[in-house]
Amino acid sequence: MQIFELINVINEISPLSDAFSDDKVGLLIGKPESEVNNLIFAHDIDRKILKICNEKNINTVITYHPAVFNNFSDLNYNNSYSLPLEFLKHDINVISVHTALDVCIGGNSDELAKLFKLQNIKTFGNSNENNSVGRYGEIDLISKEDFIKMIERNLNTSVIRYNKYFSEIEKIRTVAVVPGSGTQFLSEVPKNIDVFLTGDISHHHFLYADYKNFGIVQVNHISTEIPGIKKFIETLSSKLEIKIEYFYESYYG
Numbered sequence: 001m002q003i004f005e006l007i008n009v010i011n012e013i014s015p016l017s018d019a020f021s022d023d024k025v026g027l028l029i030g031k032p033e034s035e036v037n038n039l040i041f042a043h044d045i046d047r048k049i050l051k052i053c054n055e056k057n058i059n060t061v062i063t064y065h066p067a068v069f070n071n072f073s074d075l076n077y078n079n080s081y082s083l084p085l086e087f088l089k090h091d092i093n094v095i096s097v098h099t100a101l102d103v104c105i106g107g108n109s110d111e112l113a114k115l116f117k118l119q120n121i122k123t124f125g126n127s128n129e130n131n132s133v134g135r136y137g138e139i140d141l142i143s144k145e146d147f148i149k150m151i152e153r154n155l156n157t158s159v160i161r162y163n164k165y166f167s168e169i170e171k172i173r174t175v176a177v178v179p180g181s182g183t184q185f186l187s188e189v190p191k192n193i194d195v196f197l198t199g200d201i202s203h204h205h206f207l208y209a210d211y212k213n214f215g216i217v218q219v220n221h222i223s224t225e226i227p228g229i230k231k232f233i234e235t236l237s238s239k240l241e242i243k244i245e246y247f248y249e250s251y252y253g
């Protein structure tokens, strides 16, 4: 199978054209006509992944986060973002799925909604006319303490922190979720939700949520992405009839 054929299969599960227009998805490093000799999935590229590829003669990596995210002003190995050059030098193809996987049917956002058993699910944060990254809906009425336990159990992670409004909530009914860094959609979080759950929250986001009267809870960034990615790998493995290993840095989970 050649890289472009693998991309066709990925598109059947998670159409890359549905990603946010400012995102980087698809074949970011490598050649479309390259023959796939072996395939792994990595949450991010790093030196460990490069080593695994070289040791196991793996020439194709599908990553969740974009393998190339900056615009190069030079292609100098002294550049602090030179890791993609190492993959290119070793003829390793890297395909990234990122927000295409978030927004697709059964993708990261749907998987979060399913994990929290959201009812009457609605969406926000559109990538295009038909796709969006945010999900919100109702859960069975639950105390703040039990909701925290539910988050930690569902996502196999720890709640990092939450805003003052959340600390004063007694019961929770309506929950909004965005996988990864969801704060760019903060102004689109619907009114009257009790809690918004995502990763990467800054102080001013907490203050904004206090001002808007909703709770906001921060968890480890990749813990919100791992469940949907596992499902994607399962589907892709079954379509390709191969076993695909998934590597992520558990320190950040």
Ligand SMILES: [Fe+2]
Pocket (backbone or CB within 6 Å): 065, 179, 180, 181, 221, 222, 225
């Ligand atoms: Fe992310």
